[in-house]
Amino acid sequence: MVACFRLPALGRLPAILVALLLVALLGSVAGLGGGPDNGLITQAVAAEASTPPAAGTTAGTAPDAATPRAAPAPQPQRGDYPNIGVSSRAVVWLVAQMHLYFAAFILAVPLFVLVIEWIGVRSGDPRYDEMAHEFMRVSMTAYSLTALFGGTLALALFLLYPQFMAYMMRVFGAQTLVYAFLFFAETTVVYTYYYSWDALRYGNRKWLHLTLGLVLNIAGTTLLFIANSWVTFMMAPSGVSDTGVPSGNIWAAMHGPLWDPLNLHRFIANIAFGGAVVGAYAAYKFLSARSDAERAHYDWMGYTSNFIAILAFLPLPFAGYWLMAEIYAYSQQMGITAMGGILAWLFVVQAVLIGTILLAGNYYLWSGMSRSEGAGRYTWMIKYIAAVLVVCFLIWVTPHTLILSAGEIRQLGGAHHPLLAPLGIMPAKNIAVNLMLIATFLSFQLYRRADKVITVSWAPLGNALVVCIYLFAVVNVVFAGVYYGYYTNTVYKVGSSVMQVVSTLTVIISGVVIDSLMFRGARKLESHWGQVSNRSQYALFALPIAFTWLMALMGYVRSSVRTYWHVYTIMKDNSPDNFIPTIGYAGNMMTLATLLFLLLVLFVFWVASLGTTRQAPPDGSTAEEGAA
């Protein structure tokens, strides 16, 4: 019946559908900024808040508060926190981390799936469509897990931190219902999008399918931004008075000083993370493939995943830099807690993890060049790129201040190493990070050129331009780091880091643009998909492991900078866990979360494979009998 159903004149329908949904979404968001009464949930919370506090608590309203909404933030005491026998923070930490992992994954996959599907439509190559469909299949099981962890997180928070949650409900009011509505919308659309893939495959129906994908991504990204507003409110509250009285404008509470950078940072990071996880799926399928066709398919899928992960990862440090700069701008104390105190050592661990990601990503690209017959033109450069990566990696992981005994300080001649200490400060790190990103982009560019012979008449000009941009960008990054970083005052040191970032971005953006123009009419050399080494596939496994650990690490840093506050400077955390945990304890928690996620990801991969596995019928029976 579905096949017989005709959809006449669908040309404008996708645009109309998108317009209607956007209007609905905007209407919902616009409703957030209302006055003192924002709907049922607010009334319910207000009624709850108006109840006199239980004996022994200090939570409640100010004596002169006219309405419950105008009450300051509650200040719960130690006895107000339920004790369930295990650390409440550990429970919430683990569950929140798992929810975040899966949410990041399921929000990211549809973003690049939509792009791949679109490329399939534009190119007319059905392989893109099939690959996009398979990416979605991997993420479908993860949807349920995201919802399960999300529900568990909400219950755990309401059980273990009831007064904090009541306050958050009071501040964000009806926005929480919008969030729930979007969750319903996303779930409905994602199942429709996935299960209608074959029913809406060609012609106008395909446009309807692409529209569903667009709506899915709008809903998912809005969900992400709303959830981000809660964590940035906890770090840098806005839209409330000094004592935490909500102004009634939810938009003001949402749009705090850290919201924009966190939105950008998480949006990009999710894409890199999602690409890395599906890359591991492709590697898993590649290594277990039994035919050349299967190996070729999953090799291509792994390549695409790595492409997505690395391309999204390249601008990520800059988004992180912006976030940290805004944290410093909001509260220097918070910034110093993150990068100058106990947590500073974690940035050395971060360097190790990011170095792992870059080395693994580069190694995969170099291995992948062996697929193409034209790669021999560029392989001589690999050793130099590797040398740059290794030297920069070593500079990045060099700590500034060592934890030393008195004897060690005597041996060293001071608290800092006489030669290596200059490499421990930010200017050296900035040079190292930017050069590693430029080197990674060079690997990426060489990989893309390996299977092509450029035929445009202005090829010498284009090549000269590309080489000169690399040359001056490297000179600029080193000059800005050394001269402004070590020989001028701090203001110039910070300001010049923007020069470095822009230089690196110039390389990336101009490289993509110039190559796109130069590839017009290029002669394609044969690529032998499936002939890549098995060893390269382990690089695809390394990427999601490092990404997962990195997310746990930086999430811990971001959350810990609040120190003993639920909501920074407004609502104190008086629970038994109101301190920054030791690095060793935090390391164990991060490792536990990473292992748990990887185990569940294996389950997701297995379920995705199970959907395409069919048992062979017993001997002597037909397939139909076997199925019956």
Place this chain on the structure above:
Amino acid sequence: MSGQGWLKNRLVVWLGVLLLTGLFFYGLDHFIMGIQGLPLHLDLTPAQ
């Protein structure tokens, strides 16, 4: 040199591109520092 004939002279191409790219990054440095209120002298030393 007529039409795109100059494109065939590698030396001209490389010198031209080298000069233009150098000027671009030089201008970029001034622009980026300038918008942050940190102007530079012609030799790229900080202007007080």
